[in-house]
Amino acid sequence: MELRDVEIFLALAEELHFGRTAERLRVSQARVSQSIKQQERRIGGALFERTSRSVRLTPLGEQLRARLDAGYREIMGGLEEAVAAARGQSGTLTIGTFDTHHQEIAAVLDLFRQRHPRCELRMREVPPVDPFGGLRAGRVDVGLLWQPIREPDLVVGPELYTERLVLAVAPGHPLAARDRVEMEDLADHQVVYPDGPIPDYVWESHTPSVTPSGRPIKRGAPVATLEEAFTAIGTGRVVSPIGEFSAASRVRRDITFLPINNGPILRYAPVWRSGSETALIRAFVEAATDTAG
Structure with missing residues (x-):
């Protein structure tokens, strides 16, 4: 799973709306849908329940979110610290x-x-x-x-x-x-x-x-x-x-x-x-x- 796909999954898990997720990440709604489908195929199970009125996480999606969220924040924090150090900021x-x-x-x-x-x-x-x-x-x-x-x-x-x-x-x-x-x-x-x-x-x-x-x-x-x-x-x-x-x-x-x-x-x-x-x-x-x- 690419870091961008992780970011898309976590953003959708928070927004629970494909349109708002796409706007937040400045990508197309089709890109969000494509990423989620690819992740679900790779994992072998549905991560979100989708209806015409709502989007919500499945139990599998909740489990994945709990594990990925902490790791993603750690990765991004490490990258921010590395950039700050390279720029003489830390x-x-x-x-x-x-x-x-x-x-x-x-x-x-x-x-x-x-x-x-x-x-x-x-x-x-x-x-x-x-x-x-x-x-x-x-x-x-x-x-x-x-x-x-x-x-x-x-x-x-x-x-x-x-x-x-x-x-x-x-x-x-x-x-x-x-x-x-x-x-x-x-x-x-x-x-x-x-x-x-x-x-x-x-x-x-x-x-x-x-x-x-x-x-x-x-x-x-x-x-x-x-x-x-x-x-x-x-x-x-x-x-x-x-x-x-x-x-x-x-x-x-x-x-x-x-x-x-x-x-x-x-x-x-x-x-x-x-x-x-x-x-x-x-x-x-x-x-x-x-x-x-």
């Missing part, structure tokens, strides 16, 4: 962001969920000192990372948003009394540096090794997390540029945030492993691009 997609940056892509996440309600989005935090670890280990499918990234095993998508840097200092630090600072001021103080596998060229875009005039910026305490950085800064011995989004999410008595004139601007883009691009990743990048547009 499954799980893990997005990695720095600190509170998931809030900056809320519109992207909302649009993606609207387009792909069967997909589960999971959020994971990416440590700034190890931006690629989660991607390479498979814990993160797409990371929202600042640029530039020049890694042969990673693919960089379109820029989504930018972030300015502010300078984090202790309230008693000599710079704390100012309204704002210059990048040149960093040459007179030690700054924190990352204790992790982040490439130097990536960190350079966050905290340059020299000021605009070429004066070296001295390294101070090594830190592995943002909280470690704040703790070190709170001692007054070091300072550090911090992304304004992270600064805005924290109110601390031991830290003062100052605007930086001519400071670096971080540019963020989605990043994923080359050779592992999936329909879900493409769908996320498409939602991100449409939202940015």
Whole structure:
């Protein structure tokens, strides 16, 4: 029995009317009649009792309907799930962001969920000192990372948003009394540096090794997390540029945030492993691009 014949039988068993069944399935009434007759010949018994006024299932038809209905729904459900997965509409997609940056892509996440309600989005935090670890280990499918990234095993998508840097200092630090600072001021103080596998060229875009005039910026305490950085800064011995989004999410008595004139601007883009691009990743990048547009 072909799947279409099963569909015709189940529709007629529900409608109990050849004309309505044909209209519902968008086939001719003759096609419905022909299918039912073929099924009855193949089975060797009548499935429907037909009169000029009514159509109803025979006991054999009731038995067949009970067995076919559950199987048909299972088959169609499986096909729908396969189509959804092929189109990137189901499954799980893990997005990695720095600190509170998931809030900056809320519109992207909302649009993606609207387009792909069967997909589960999971959020994971990416440590700034190890931006690629989660991607390479498979814990993160797409990371929202600042640029530039020049890694042969990673693919960089379109820029989504930018972030300015502010300078984090202790309230008693000599710079704390100012309204704002210059990048040149960093040459007179030690700054924190990352204790992790982040490439130097990536960190350079966050905290340059020299000021605009070429004066070296001295390294101070090594830190592995943002909280470690704040703790070190709170001692007054070091300072550090911090992304304004992270600064805005924290109110601390031991830290003062100052605007930086001519400071670096971080540019963020989605990043994923080359050779592992999936329909879900493409769908996320498409939602991100449409939202940015």
